[in-house]
Amino acid sequence: MPEVALQRTAWVRLRAFLGRSLHALLGASNRLRLPGPSVLPVAGAVVGLYSGLAAGIFANLIGLVSGLTFGAAELTHTLRRSQLRTLWDAFASARWHPEYAIIGMPVALGALVLSHIIQPGGPRDEVKRRLRLLSLLALGALSLYYPLVALAALNSVFAHTHDLPETLTHLPWWLMLLAPTLGGVAVGRLLRDRPETHGHGVPEVVRAVKSGANVVPADRGLLKLLASAITIGSGGSAGREGPIVYGGAAFASSVGRVLGFSRRELSILLACGAGAGISASFNAPIAGAVFAMEIILREFELRVFSPIILASVAGTLVSQGVLGEAPMLRRVPYELVSGGEVLAYAGLGIACGLLAFAFVRMLHGTEHYFQGHGKGRLSPWLGRRPLPLRAGLGGLCAGVLAFISPTVWGSGHDYINLAALGRLSLLFLVTACVLKLVATAITIGSGGSGGTFFPAAVIGAMAGGAFGTVVHSFFPEGTGPSGAYALVGMGGAVAALNRGPLTGMMMLYELSGNHDIILPLMVTCTIASALCHYLIERKAPKTQSDADLLEATPVRKVMAHLPPVPAGTPMRELTDLLLTSEAGTLPVLDTAGSVYGTVQVEQLREVWRDESLYPLLVASDLARKLPLLSPDEDLGHALRLMDQEDVDALPVTCPPGSPTCGLLTRGAVRRYLFAQHARSLSHADAPVSATETTH
Numbered sequence: 001m002p003e004v005a006l007q008r009t010a011w012v013r014l015r016a017f018l019g020r021s022l023h024a025l026l027g028a029s030n031r032l033r034l035p036g037p038s039v040l041p042v043a044g045a046v047v048g049l050y051s052g053l054a055a056g057i058f059a060n061l062i063g064l065v066s067g068l069t070f071g072a073a074e075l076t077h078t079l080r081r082s083q084l085r086t087l088w089d090a091f092a093s094a095r096w097h098p099e100y101a102i103i104g105m106p107v108a109l110g111a112l113v114l115s116h117i118i119q120p121g122g123p124r125d126e127v128k129r130r131l132r133l134l135s136l137l138a139l140g141a142l143s144l145y146y147p148l149v150a151l152a153a154l155n156s157v158f159a160h161t162h163d164l165p166e167t168l169t170h171l172p173w174w175l176m177l178l179a180p181t182l183g184g185v186a187v188g189r190l191l192r193d194r195p196e197t198h199g200h201g202v203p204e205v206v207r208a209v210k211s212g213a214n215v216v217p218a219d220r221g222l223l224k225l226l227a228s229a230i231t232i233g234s235g236g237s238a239g240r241e242g243p244i245v246y247g248g249a250a251f252a253s254s255v256g257r258v259l260g261f262s263r264r265e266l267s268i269l270l271a272c273g274a275g276a277g278i279s280a281s282f283n284a285p286i287a288g289a290v291f292a293m294e295i296i297l298r299e300f301e302l303r304v305f306s307p308i309i310l311a312s313v314a315g316t317l318v319s320q321g322v323l324g325e326a327p328m329l330r331r332v333p334y335e336l337v338s339g340g341e342v343l344a345y346a347g348l349g350i351a352c353g354l355l356a357f358a359f360v361r362m363l364h365g366t367e368h369y370f371q372g373h374g375k376g377r378l379s380p381w382l383g384r385r386p387l388p389l390r391a392g393l394g395g396l397c398a399g400v401l402a403f404i405s406p407t408v409w410g411s412g413h414d415y416i417n418l419a420a421l422g423r424l425s426l427l428f429l430v431t432a433c434v435l436k437l438v439a440t441a442i443t444i445g446s447g448g449s450g451g452t453f454f455p456a457a458v459i460g461a462m463a464g465g466a467f468g469t470v471v472h473s474f475f476p477e478g479t480g481p482s483g484a485y486a487l488v489g490m491g492g493a494v495a496a497l498n499r500g501p502l503t504g505m506m507m508l509y510e511l512s513g514n515h516d517i518i519l520p521l522m523v524t525c526t527i528a529s530a531l532c533h534y535l536i537e538r539k540a541p542k543t544q545s546d547a548d549l550l551e552a553t554p555v556r557k558v559m560a561h562l563p564p565v566p567a568g569t570p571m572r573e574l575t576d577l578l579l580t581s582e583a584g585t586l587p588v589l590d591t592a593g594s595v596y597g598t599v600q601v602e603q604l605r606e607v608w609r610d611e612s613l614y615p616l617l618v619a620s621d622l623a624r625k626l627p628l629l630s631p632d633e634d635l636g637h638a639l640r641l642m643d644q645e646d647v648d649a650l651p652v653t654c655p656p657g658s659p660t661c662g663l664l665t666r667g668a669v670r671r672y673l674f675a676q677h678a679r680s681l682s683h684a685d686a687p688v689s690a691t692e693t694t695h
Contacts, residue, residue, distance in 0.1 A: 039130055040265055044272040044307030045314045046134055047255060049141040051248035051276035052318025056148050058225050058244055059323055065183075065233025066410070097321045104142050111135035130259055137255070145318060152322050165414055168406045176235070176409075177399040180443075183234025184395030187227045188388030188447050194223060200444065200451050201228075201242025202295070202498075205249040205274050209267045209296055215257075216270065221250025227449035235409045237398050237439035241281050242451020248273030248315075268304050271296040275308050276315030282328055283319060285312040287507035294500045328413065329511045332420050332487065336516055338478045344471050345520040348485060349527030351467055352460055352492030356528065357535040359437050359456060359497065366445030370394070387447045394446025401439045407432040408439040412458040419465040419486035426469045433462035456497040457490045464489015487512055488520045495525035496532040504529070546673055547636065555638055555664055556631035558672050559652050564589045564661040565599065567620035574599065574619050583668075585649040587661040588623035595651050595661055597626040628653045629664060635672075638664055 112135040116128075168176075201224065208216050228243035252273030256266040275292025279285045289312040293300050336342075368374055370390050372383015382390055402408040405428070407415045415432065418424050424432075440455040468485025487508055495504025504525040509518050564587045565577060577586060578601045590596035599622050626645060629638055629652045642650060652662025 039134075039259065040261070040268060041306045041310050042134055043255060043259060043261075043269060044311040046137045046141070047248065047252045047269060047273045048276035048279075048311030048314030049138070049318055050251050051244070051273050051311065052280040052315035052322070053141060053144050053148060054221075054225065054247045054251070055244050055277060055280035055315070055319045056152060056322030058229055058240060058247070060148070060151050061226065061229035062233040062240065062410075065230055068233075097317075100145065100317075100321075101142055104138060108135045108138040108142070112139075133255075133258060141318075145321065148322050165406060165418070168402075168409060173403070176402055177396060180235035180395035180399040180402075181392050182395070183230050183236055184391035184393070184443075184446065184448055185388045186234075187230050187236075187449050188386070188391035190223065190227050190230075191447070191449065192387045194220070200453075201244075201246035202274070202451065202453065205245055205270060206296060208249070208253070209270055216246065216250040216253040218250045218254045221247040224449060228451070231395075231443065231448045231450045232410050234395070235399060235402065236395055236443040236448045236450065237401075237408050237410070237412070237436065237455060238443050238448060238450020239411055239452060239454030239456075240450070241278060241453035243449065244277035244281050245274040245451070245453075248277035267297065268307055271304070272307050272311035276311040279312040280315040280319035280323075282507060282511065283316060283323070283325070284507055284510040285309075285316040287503060287510050288312040288315065290506045291500070291503045294502050295498055329420060329487070330417050332483050332512070332514075334480065334484045334487070334512070334514045334517050336519060337480050341479050342519070342523055344467075344475075344479055344485075345488060345523045346527055347471075348464060348467050348489055349492055349524040350531060351463055352489055352524060352528035353496045353531030353535070355433070355437070355459060355463055356456065356493055356496030356532040359441070359452070359459065360532075360536065362437065362441040363445060363452065366441040370446045391447035394442045394444075394448055397442045397446075398439045401435050401442075405432045405435040407436050407458060407462065411454050412436060413454065416458060416461045416486070416490065419461045420483040422465075422481050422483040422486075424462075424465060426466055429462045429466035429469065433459055433466060436462065452497065453494065456493045460493025461486045461490040463493070484517070484520070487517065488524050491521050492524040492528040496528035499529050499533045499536075501525040501529045549673060549676055550636035550639065550669075551634050553635045553672070554631065555629050555633050555635060555652055555662070558635060558668050559629075559631070559662040559664045560668065561660040562586060562663050563659060564595065564654075565619045567591050567596070567618065567623075569619040571615075571617040571622075574622070583649060583663065583665045585663060585665065587651040587663050588619050589661075590620065595628055595653060596620070597623045598647070598649055598651055598663070599623045600649070626650055629662070631662060635664075635669055639666070639669065642666060 111131050114131060205216060224243045225247050228238065228240060231238050232240060249270045250273070252269040253266065256269040261269060271292040274296050275288040277288070278291045279288025282288070289305075289308050292308045292312070293304060297304060365374075369379045370382050372380045382393075398408055412432075415424070419429065436455060436459050440452060440459075444450060444452065465482045465486035467489065468480070468482035471485070472479050472482055491504040491508035493504075494507060495501045498504070501522075505518070505521045508521055509515075560583065562581070565574060566589050568591075569577075578584060578599065581601075584601040585598050588596050588599050599619060624647075626647065627641060627650070629641070629650050631652055638650060642648065648667070649663060649665040652664055654661045
């Protein structure tokens with residue numbers, strides 16, 4: 001009996017301890033605040049998951065369209081030849097990664113349970129909402145991942161994109177012309193009523209971040225992925241990275257706005273989606289993170305590192321499971337033969353910069369021509385035609401060019417490996433470089449959908465291979481093989497087009513897996529991006545800086561016109577006027593009726609609770625004497641005077657007898673600068689920026 005009593009006592013104590021622990025846990029959960037900086041890395045990781053899923057869906061859509069392009073007869077032959085054995089092998093070798101579900105599902109379900117346990121009320125409502133949304137998004141990503149892996153395995157059996165050079169040789173001539181034409185017509189029909197979805201993908205994201213809007217609608221992202229998959233799968237010359245960047249940013253924009261993030265946090269989250277898209281497409285997480293910081297955000301501050309890096313890692317993990325872990329580029333042995341070879345890579349940088357500049361000019365020239373702004377009779381005629389017809393003509397031109405060089409077909413990434421291995425002739429390399437440039441400009445300029453990121457890489461690889469072939473023929477002992485120049489040229493072209501040398505360096509360094517290539521990459525990417533930047537900016541209209549705008553704008557253009565407060569205004573009336581004023585500041589007159597200074601709502605803090613002071617104080621007692629601005633003085637001088645006086649508003653002189661007085665505030669100046677920059681971006685002459693991004 002004593003033993004039973006002891007056991008019962010111990011059990012009661014244990015239950016009491018568990019109850020106290022649970023109560024303490026609930027109390028701690030009810031004190032959660034989850035500020036934006038703590039949620040942002042988690043949101044970035046979730047966005048990265050969906051960017052990786054988008055990359056997998058996009059790749060499979062391209063494979064599906066490509067399979068339809070190459071015909072049902074070939075599909076029947078594949079089924080008859082492989083039967084169920086090949087399908088079983090494909091499913092068995094797929095990267096299922098069950099640990100994702102084992103780890104991710106309990107964490108997401110735990111967060112979901114916690115969101116229900118936390119008591120409602122006050123700031124906890126925001127915590128509950130954010131926890132619930134993030135956990136549901138994580139569960140949704142898991143539910144999409146495994147069906148997508150199965151679809152990728154199925155598509156690997158029936159798609160024909162893994163050996164494109166061999167497959168194209170068996171494609172009938174009429175289908176090579178018909179497929180990209182029909183693809184262009186279909187894309188034109190999809191985008192006909194959605195002109196805001198036109199463009200390459202990356203510039204639109206940069207413009208959204210730079211303007212401060214941070215709004216990229218999710219429906220546009222899905223539509224762009226579908227249209228680009230049709231363009232690339234049917235043989236149009238375009239890249240898949242731009243649409244992936246756009247799709248990832250669109251999802252990030254929707255998630256960030258639902259979570260209630262600030263404008264600054266939204267811009268970081270958009271960069272997370274864009275960087276994760278690049279990471280997933282190239283299987284290069286470092287390059288994706290650098291792209292997000294260098295191209296999208298244009299900053300490398302510590303606070304943006306964790307969400308962007310987590311997003312890149314998450315996107316890469318998902319894409320490796322769906323698309324495989326094989327590197328995009330085959331590992332090619334490389335070494336810098338001599339120090340003097342750096343001069344050759346400097347020359348390659350000049351060539352890549354010139355090619356990128358030519359690509360930009362031809363792309364925009366083609367866009368303007370198909371929109372009816374070119375010279376001659378054909379351009380106005382094309383401008384009057386509907387978008388499906390224009391895009392179909394662009395696809396037909398790409399099909400014709402594919403007869404001459406098969407690199408024109410689709411993204412053309414298969415030929416990068418051939419160039420890196422040195423298996424392409426000089427004539428093939430030169431022809432491919434020129435025709436890929438022309439075909440991409442026609443495909444996208446006519447109304448097709450897709451990015452310019454990867455076509456630039458193909459153009460650079462072909463140009464680098466040709467450059468290396470020539471250099472090696474003259475200096476066989478002092479230079480490396482042509483394949484090394486093809487890899488470096490790929491990075492140089494990407495860096496030049498984006499004017500992002502770090503992105504070009506890290507991408508090729510990561511894809512090549514060779515430390516010795518970094519020195520040539522640094523030389524080529526830096527020179528190429530600097531040269532293209534100079535050539536673009538030399539003729540581009542100069543954007544006024546904040547300092548230029550301030551010096552060129554008079555105070556009268558920004559100041560507010562307010563009725564001044566007489567010196568003898570009683571305290572209670574003055575309080576009502578200040579609390580209802582937009583700026584919280586009012587100009588005050590002296591006893592002679594001239595402008596004396598200002599009174600701010602902050603000056604009421606020490607006296608507003610003491611009712612006994614109200615009958616004793618008037619406006620002149622609280623006003624601060626300040627120097628007056630002239631309406632013709634510039635905003636730069638006004639801000640310097642505000643800094644000198646340590647105030648946020650200054651009065652402006654008014655003509656005698658005027659019923660109103662001028663008042664200039666820092667907030668009004670900031671709003672004016674923001675409006676000017678937003679207007680300059682929205683009224684840009686080109687439909688996209690001068691390069692792949694806006695600077």
